[in-house]
Amino acid sequence: MEVACxxxxxxxxxxxxxxxRINFSNVTSQPAFVTAKQxxxxxxxxxxxxxxxxxxxxxxxxxxxxxxxxxxxxxxxxVNKEGLTRLEAAISMADQLCVVNTEGVEPMITVLEDRxxxxxxxxxxxxxxxxxxxxxxxxTLEDYFVVPPGNITYSEEKGYYRELDQGEEDI
Amino acid sequence: RSGRKMRHQLRLQTRLQNALLRHYNINSQYKPHLIRxxxxxxxxxxxxAQISSISKLFSRVGTRYGAPxxxxxxxxxxxxxxxxxxxxxxxxxxxxxxxxxxxxxxxxISLFDRKHYFYPDLPAGxxxxxxxxxxxxxxxxEFIVLNSSLHKHPYRHSVDLLxxxxxxxxxxxxxxKDNNRVLVDLNRAGxxxxxxxxxxxxxxxxxxxxxxxxxxLILTRIGTCNGRMHEGALRVDANxxxxxxxxxxxxxxxxxxxxxxxxxxxxxxYEIQRQIDILESGGNVTSETRSFDTHTQETISMRDKEVIxxxxxxxxxNLLPLRLHDSSEPNCxxxxxxxxxxxxxxxxxxxxxxxxxxxxxxxxxxxxxFLLASKDDLLDYFMAVMSNTKRSSKLVCNLLLxxxxxxxxxxxxxxxxxxxxxxxxxEIVDLQQSCRIVTxxxxxxxxxxxxxxxxxxxxxxxxxxxxLQLSNDVMEEIVEKxxxxxxxxxxxxxxxxxxxxxxxxxxxxxxxxxxxxxxKIVNDVLLKKLSS
Numbered sequence: 001m002e003v004a005c006x007x008x009x010x011x012x013x014x015x016x017x018x019x020x021r022i023n024f025s026n027v028t029s030q031p032a033f034v035t036a037k038q039x040x041x042x043x044x045x046x047x048x049x050x051x052x053x054x055x056x057x058x059x060x061x062x063x064x065x066x067x068x069x070x071x072x073x074x075x076x077x078x079v080n081k082e083g084l085t086r087l088e089a090a091i092s093m094a095d096q097l098c099v100v101n102t103e104g105v106e107p108m109i110t111v112l113e114d115r116x117x118x119x120x121x122x123x124x125x126x127x128x129x130x131x132x133x134x135x136x137x138x139x140t141l142e143d144y145f146v147v148p149p150g151n152i153t154y155s156e157e158k159g160y161y162r163e164l165d166q167g168e169e170d171i
Numbered sequence: 172r173s174g175r176k177m178r179h180q181l182r183l184q185t186r187l188q189n190a191l192l193r194h195y196n197i198n199s200q201y202k203p204h205l206i207r208x209x210x211x212x213x214x215x216x217x218x219x220a221q222i223s224s225i226s227k228l229f230s231r232v233g234t235r236y237g238a239p240x241x242x243x244x245x246x247x248x249x250x251x252x253x254x255x256x257x258x259x260x261x262x263x264x265x266x267x268x269x270x271x272x273x274x275x276x277x278x279x280i281s282l283f284d285r286k287h288y289f290y291p292d293l294p295a296g297x298x299x300x301x302x303x304x305x306x307x308x309x310x311x312x313e314f315i316v317l318n319s320s321l322h323k324h325p326y327r328h329s330v331d332l333l334x335x336x337x338x339x340x341x342x343x344x345x346x347x348k349d350n351n352r353v354l355v356d357l358n359r360a361g362x363x364x365x366x367x368x369x370x371x372x373x374x375x376x377x378x379x380x381x382x383x384x385x386x387x388l389i390l391t392r393i394g395t396c397n398g399r400m401h402e403g404a405l406r407v408d409a410n411x412x413x414x415x416x417x418x419x420x421x422x423x424x425x426x427x428x429x430x431x432x433x434x435x436x437x438x439x440x441y442e443i444q445r446q447i448d449i450l451e452s453g454g455n456v457t458s459e460t461r462s463f464d465t466h467t468q469e470t471i472s473m474r475d476k477e478v479i480x481x482x483x484x485x486x487x488x489n490l491l492p493l494r495l496h497d498s499s500e501p502n503c504x505x506x507x508x509x510x511x512x513x514x515x516x517x518x519x520x521x522x523x524x525x526x527x528x529x530x531x532x533x534x535x536x537x538x539x540x541f542l543l544a545s546k547d548d549l550l551d552y553f554m555a556v557m558s559n560t561k562r563s564s565k566l567v568c569n570l571l572l573x574x575x576x577x578x579x580x581x582x583x584x585x586x587x588x589x590x591x592x593x594x595x596x597x598e599i600v601d602l603q604q605s606c607r608i609v610t611x612x613x614x615x616x617x618x619x620x621x622x623x624x625x626x627x628x629x630x631x632x633x634x635x636x637x638x639l640q641l642s643n644d645v646m647e648e649i650v651e652k653x654x655x656x657x658x659x660x661x662x663x664x665x666x667x668x669x670x671x672x673x674x675x676x677x678x679x680x681x682x683x684x685x686x687x688x689x690x691k692i693v694n695d696v697l698l699k700k701l702s703s
Contacts, residue, residue: 069481109486115491116491116493116506116508117258117491117492117508119257119508120258122259123226124225126230126245128242129245130242133249144240145291146355148352149351149352
C-alpha cells in the first residue's frame with residue numbers, strides 16, 4: 001500500500017515535470033491509453049498497391065556495354081536475363097521518386113544530422129595485431145599479404161629491353 | 172593633428188612597401204612565358220600531406236614511420252566487419268590550422284564521402300574522403316620563385332587553394348614482378364592526409380617546384396606535417412595541359428607518384444614538351460594518368476586508355492556532419508565539436524612574415540632571408556647572435572652562412588649541435604667588426620673551434636696565436652719590404668698593369684703578414700705605392 005502510494009507519487013511527479021515542458025492544453029483528462037475503436041489506425045487493414053498517375057521518366061534500357069562497365073566497377077556478376085530484368089525493375093521503381101518535388105530541400109545524409117560528430121583524443125590504444133591479421137590471409141610472405149598482380153604497365157616491357165641492351169654492351 | 176599623423180603613417184607605410192617591392196624586384200604586370208611564343212602550359216597541383224599525429228584518422232592505431240610491415244594496422248583499417256570510424260581530434264585541428272595558414276575559409280559544416288575503387292591496398296574497397304563539402308575552401312598561397320632561369324630575377328606568384336579536405340591513406344603495394352605477385356603492407360592504410368587542391372595557375376616546372384617548397388615550409392612551420400617528401404609525407408600529383416592563349420584549355424593528363432622536388436621539376440617540363448610535340452605533329456593528347464620514371468626521366472602511361480574511372484561517390488553513412496564553431500564571431504552558437512578561434516591562436520609566425528621581418532628589421536638580402544627563414548634552428552641561432560643589436564647583420568650573415576655552415580658540414584653536424592655556441596660566434600663577429608681580426612682569421616678561429624674542437628674562447632685563441640690584425644704601420648713596413656724584394660715583378664706590373672701580377676704581390680704580402688693583414692687596405696696601399 002505504501003509502495004503503491006509512493007509509485008503513484010513518483011508517476012505524478014514525473015508527469016508534472018513533463019507537463020511543465022509540454023503544452024497539454026488540448027488534451028482532456030482521460031486515461032493514458034485509448035482503445036483501437038476510438039481512433040483510426042494508420043495501418044491499412046487490407047493490402048494496398050498505390051499507383052502514381054503522374055508522368056514518370058521513360059524506362060531506362062540497360063545495354064550490354066553498360067552492364068559490363070557496371071560489373072567491372074562493382075564486381076557484381078549479373079549478366080543474365082534475370083539479373084537484367086531485376087535491375088530494370090529496380091530502376092523503374094526508383095523512378096517514382098522523380099514525382100516528389102524536392103526544390104529547395106537539402107538531401108538528408110543521416111537521421112542524426114542535427115548532432116555533431118564526436119571527436120576522439122589523439123592516442124594509441126591498440127598495438128601490434130599483425131599475428132591475428134596475417135592469420136586471416138590465404139597467403140603471406142614475411143609479414144606481407146600476398147595478392148595477385150594488377151595491370152602490367154608498359155614501363156615493365158621497356159625495362160626488359162633496356163636490360164637486354166645493357167647485357168649486350170657488357171659482352 | 173590626427174590627419175597629419177595619419178598622412179605621416181600612410182607615407183611611412185608606402186615607403187616601406189616600396190622598399191619591400193624593390194627588394195623583391197617585382198613587376199606588377201607579369202607577362203606569361205610562352206613556349207616557342209605559341210603554347211601556354213597550364214599546371215595544377217594536388218598535394219597530399221600526411222598529418223603528423225600519433226594515431227590514425229579514424230582509429231587509434233600508431234602512425235610511426237618505418238615500423239615493421241603490418242604491425243600498425245587495426246581492425247578498422249583492415250576493413251573487418253562491425254568496425255566504425257571515430258574521427259581524430261588532432262587531425263581536425265591540423266586541418267583547420269593549415270586552412271587558416273593559407274587564408275582559407277573553414278567550413279562550419281563539412282561532410283565525409285566514400286570514393287570506391289578496387290585495389291589490393293584498399294581493404295574496404297572505398298576510401299573515406301571529402302568531396303562536395305570539404306573542411307575548408309577558397310584560400311590563397313603566395314610564394315616567390317627565387318632562382319628563375321627564365322626570368323633573371325626573383326618574382327612573386329600566387330595560386331588559389333580551391334579546397335582542403337581530410338582523407339585517409341591507402342596501404343602500400345610492393346610489386347614483385349619476378350614472382351608475379353604483389354606484397355601488401357597496410358601500415359599506411361588509414362593514415363590521415365590533408366589533400367590540398369590548388370587551382371591551375373602555374374606555368375612551368377620551376378614555379379611548381381617553388382610552390383611545393385613553400386607549402387612544405389609552411390606545413391613544417393605550423394607543425395601539421397613534417398614535409399619529408401622522401402618519406403612520403405608529402406606527395407604531389409600534377410595536372411598538366413597546354414593550349415594557345417586565345418583558345419580554351421587543352422586536354423590534361425595527371426602525373427602521379429612524384430616523390431621529390433627534382434622529379435616534379437623534370438616531370439612537369441617533360442610532360443609539357445611531350446604534349447607540345449604531340450599537338451604540333453597534329454595529334455591529340457589523351458586524358459590519362461601517367462607516372463614518372465626516375466631512371467629514364469620520362470613520364471609513362473599508367474592505366475589503359477579506357478573510359479574514365481567512375482568512383483561512385485556516396486556520403487559516408489557512419490560519420491555525422493563535422494560541425495565547427497568560431498567563438499570570435501558575434502553570433503557564435505557553440506554548437507560545434509571544435510572552436511576555430513582556439514586553433515587560430517596557436518598558429519605561429521608564417522615563413523613569409525619571418526622573411527619580411529628579416530628584410531625590414533635587419534636589412535638582409537632576399538636570398539639570405541630565404542635561407543634563414545627556411546630553417547628554424549638557423550633562424551634561432553641568427554636571432555641569438557643579433558640580440559646584441561650593435562652587430563652588423565651583413566657580417567653575421569656572411570660568417571654564419573658561408574664560414575660556419577661550411578665548417579659544420581665538414582664535421583657532419585647541424586647548427587643545433589654546433590661546437591661553436593651563438594655567444595662565442597658573437598665574440599668572433601665583434602672581433603672582426605672592431606677591426607681587430609680579418610675575415611681569414613675569423614675562418615681559422617671557426618675551424619679551430621668546430622673542427623679541431625678547441626675549447627678556448629675565440630678571444631683567447633686569437634691572442635694565443637698572435638692573430639690580431641696588423642696595425643697600419645707594421646703593414647706598410649711589410650708592403651715596402653715585399654716591393655723591395657720583388658723589383659722584377661713590380662717593373663712588370665708597372666708596364667702591363669695585369670691583375671694577375673697584382674694578385675701575386677698581394678699573395679706574397681698575405682703570406683708575409685701571416686694572414687693578419689686586412690687585404691682591402693693592403694690593396695689600396697699597394698696600388699698607391701705602385702702608381703707613384
